[in-house]
Amino acid sequence: MNIAMNEQVSGQKKRIHPHKFTLWVGLASVIMMFAGLTSAYIVKRSAPSWITIEFPKTFWYSTVVMLASSLTMQMSLRDFKQRDMAKYRRLLTITALLGSLFVVLQFIGFGKLWKSGTTFEGSGEGQFLYIIAGLHILHVLGGVIALLIMFIKAFSAKKKNYDAVPVEVMSTYWHFVDILWLYLFVFFLTMA
Amino acid sequence: MSNEAILHGSEVSTHEAHHDGHGEHHHHETFISKYVFSMDHKMIAKQFLITGIIWAILGGLMSVLFRLQLGFPDTTFPWLENILGHWAKGGKIQPEFYYALVTMHGTVLVFFVLTAGLSGTFANFLIPLQIGARDMASPFMNMLSYWFFFISSVVMISSLFIQTGPASGGWTSYPPLSALGDASIGSKTGMDLWLIAMALFVVSSLLGGLNYISTILNMRTKGMSMTRLPLTVWALFFTAVLGVLSFPVLLSGFILLLFDRHAGTSFYLSDIFLASTQKALPNEGGSAILYQHLFWFLGHPEVYIILLPAMGMVSEVMSTNARKPIFGYMAMVGSIFAITILAFLVWAHHMFVTGLNPFLGSFFVLLTLLIAVPSAIKVFNWLTTLWRGNIRFTPAMLFAIGFVSLFISGGLTGIWLGNSSLDIHLHDTYFVIAHFHIVMGVASFFGMFCGVYHWFPKMYGRYLNNTMGYIHFWITIVGAYLIFWPMHYEGLAGMPRRYLDYSGWASFNQFGGLNHFISIVSIIVFAVQLLFVFNFFYSIFKGRRVKSENPWGSNTLEWTTPIHPGHGNWVGEIPEVHRWAYDYGKDGREFIPQTEPISANESEHH
Structure with a gap:
């Protein structure tokens, strides 16, 4: 619908919205940060005093939660486009809650790991996990905050806005942190 | 129109709709929204x-201070103690403070001046004006970019005033020195503040870079195809790409360093006995070289982040003032692109003497020397642009020509340093200092001055004073060569960088007089920069007024805006573009602006 309107106004070909494009470039930048960290991991892995860890089950649960939240995000985007605002708001809330639950589960996982003797001392798989997964948590929290802002905006009565771009940007970002976690998790499991 | 249609097209129901098509905003602007938290790209640029x-x-003053020590190692300056207190006890710069000075000089000039001050200024100012956009893709992010830079600056400055002083492990902050607070006083709180300031700086330049890229790719006016872009915009585009892809890697290196400093991890630390506390540290398995890889993965692209905007502005100013089309436009774009790619593939040439595998080193030698090819193409094109041109020697043009001169002289020594075998002798000597100051430091400063002199009329509606400009140029270029040329000889003789006092070595004693000379010249050059600063601020208020919209007879879009453009840049419609930016001296006409349609009997161009 938006695209049609844009075409009407500008008479130009379909172009990507600048905000969406900015997001993609931003994601490239985030990818570079994690690429830097995971390549540091690969380099360190061949060092003599490398220590691997046993992953607590919690990380599997959190992975499932993350995947579920991606699904609810996608469903809320669909409802927004169909102007079903009540459902959109509900699914947005669920996504934010699942995101928060993911963060809590990650911390529980960290706690179990810490108790089993993997602390900050040394520089094995565990230490990298704390930092890399910790940075990922920061990105998830950033997403949760953005969801909260959208949630408040969705309840503001002052202006009705049916522009789907912010919701699309949000959902792209949310899928990104989801895929990023999948990549990191698989990376840690296979590159032990 | 197309930009607003895309940005706001679907928000017709909101209050923002009235922005469309007006260009100038008529609503009331307060002092705060106009000068402080401004979202106008032109104000953010300023x-x-x-x-x-x-x-x-x-940063310049810091270099004057440590040049005092290097040029006059036996003299005391009691007035220094009055200003600097115990850092200059008895009128002599203390060793700890000397290291703090060289560290901060490097950090400040590389990041805060030549990255934020150069590409922050001109990317913000020129991108929307030259591509025909009302503002950046996200003016709010753009504002945030400046304010992150500002906070970062405050944190960095505050480190100068704490008791243990600022970071002093060199601008590269290599661990283990930077990771261990007990290793030196500069590795205590000052180092933390340095890391925090740099992390904020990375955020600032990412926010800026994202905006620059998406603005250039998405918000060009009608007819402004990528191949019609002025070379400034191309250069700023690749600068932003470099920053967006390399700064995050630096950030990840800093994060690991912070954990090593405070959480007891051992990413960079292994088998250390600390002399100051007489203790063996428990850290095991870390690798200090890992930090160098992460650092130089940014560090090398960083020199191009500094240099590319200067190259772009020099191309633009040179073509305008030679009244000739830029020679080899596509070759210029191609060579910037080649430099961008190669910039990511050469970082280990900073690490030839770290025990890097010589076989691996030979690849980095090859890739490093390959950069000479696009660089030579650019130099050739600049010289051929000047060739038989109808040159107007404005201060901006002089700085542009000066840039080319410095780029050649500094670039040639890069071919020496890129060889891993020669580097064994030259590494960490004054030869390196001379090389990078000429090719990256002074050359980029020349690009920046060239930009300031050329676009000052657009920024403030007044001209900079020409006489002061000429004095500024000639003393600076002669001074720059007098300062850095002799350093090549010192470096070839093996004189190492970062030493406090060379008088104890028989082999370096011979350079006492030369160091004396260099210090005196650097004080004079610094004073002339203050003349420029005076000129800058004086001209903002009292400079000669700009009378016409297009004072330089230039083709690009920024000169089609009013003399004092408001937020939104153009009154009414954004002009449409019909040609490239370099139709100078064509068909008997001095210049043909980009907005002029191609007429029926016009000759073919490129």
Whole structure:
């Protein structure tokens, strides 16, 4: 619908919205940060005093939660486009809650790991996990905050806005942190 | 129109709809929204520029202070103690403070002046104006970019005033020195503040870079195809790409360093006995070289982040003032692209003497020397642009020509340093200092001055004073060569960088007089920069007024805006573009602006 309107106004070909494009470039930048960290991991892995860890089950649960939240995000985007605002708001809330639950589960996982003797001392798989997964948590929290802002905006009565771009940007970002976690998790499991 | 249609097209129901098509905003602007938290890209550019100028004065002053020590190792300056207190006890710069000075000089000039001050200023100012956009893709993010830079600046400055002083492990902050607070006083709180300031700086340049890229790719006016872009915009585009892809890697290196400093991890630390506390540290398995890889993965692209905007502006100013089309436009674009790619593939040439595998080193030698090819193409094109041109020697043009001169002289020594075998002798000597100061430091400063002199009329509606400009140029270029040329000889003789006092070595004693000379010249050159600063601020208020919209007879879009453009840049419609930016001296006409349609009997161009 938006695209049609844009075409009407500008008479130009379909172009990507600048905000969406900015997001993609931003994601490239985030990818570079994690690429830097995971390549540091690969380099360190061949060092003599490398220590691997046993992953607590919690990380599997959190992975499932993350995947579920991606699904609810996608469903809320669909409802927004169909102007079903009540459902959109509900699914947005669920996504934010699942995101928060993911963060809590990650911390529980960290706690179990810490108790089993993997602390900050040394520089094995565990230490990298704390930092890399910790940075990922920061990105998830950033997403949760953005969801909260959208949630408040969705309840503001002052202006009705049916522009789907912010919701699309949000959902792209949310899928990104989801895929990023999948990549990191698989990376840690296979590159032990 | 197309930009607003895309940005706001679907928000017709909101209050923002009235922005469309008006261009100038008529609603009331307060002092705060106009000058402080401004979202106008032109004001943000000025904020970056003036903050950059303040940083440049500070960073330059630091070099004057340590040149006092290097040039006059036996003299005391009691007035220094009055200003600097115990850092200059008895009128002599203390060793700890000397290291703090060289560290901060490097950090400030590389990041705060030549990255934020240069590309922050001109990317903000020129991108929307030259591509025909009302503002950046996200003016709010753009504002955030400046304010992150500002906070970063405050944190960095505050480290100068704490008891243990600022970071002093060199601008590269290599661990283990930077990771261990007990290793030196500069590795205590000052180092933390340095890391925090740099992390904020990375955020600032990412926010800026994202905006620059998406603005250039998405918000060009009708007819402004990528191949019609002025070379400034191309250069700023690749600069932003470099920053967006390399700064995050630096950030990840810093994060690991912070954990090593405070959480007891051992990413960079292994088998250390600390002399100051007489203790063996428990850290095991870390690798200090890992930090160097992460650092130089940014560090090398960083020199191109500094240099590319200067190259772009020099191309634009040179073509305008030679009244000739730029020679080899596509070759210029191609060579910037080649430099961008190669910039990511050469970082280990900073690490030839770290025990890097010589076989691996030979690849980095090859890739490093390959950069000479696009660089030579650019130099050739600049010279051929000047060739038989109808040159107007404005101060901006002089700085552009000066840039080319410095780029050649500094670039040639890069071919020496890129060889891993020669580097064994030259590494960490004054030869390196001379090389990078000429090719990256002074050359980029020349690009920046060239930009300031050329676009000052657009920024403030007044001209800079020409006489002061000429004095500024000639003393600076002669001074720059007098300062850095002799350093090549010192470096070839093996004189190492970062030493406090060379008088104890028989082999370096011979350079006492030369060091004396260099210090005196650097004080004179610094004084002339203050003349420029005076000219800058004086001309903002009292400079000669600009009378016409297009004072330089230039083709690009920024000169089609009013003399004092408001937020939104153009009154009414954004002009449409019909040709490339370099139709100078064509068909008997001095210049043909980009907005002029191609007429029926016009000759073919490129």
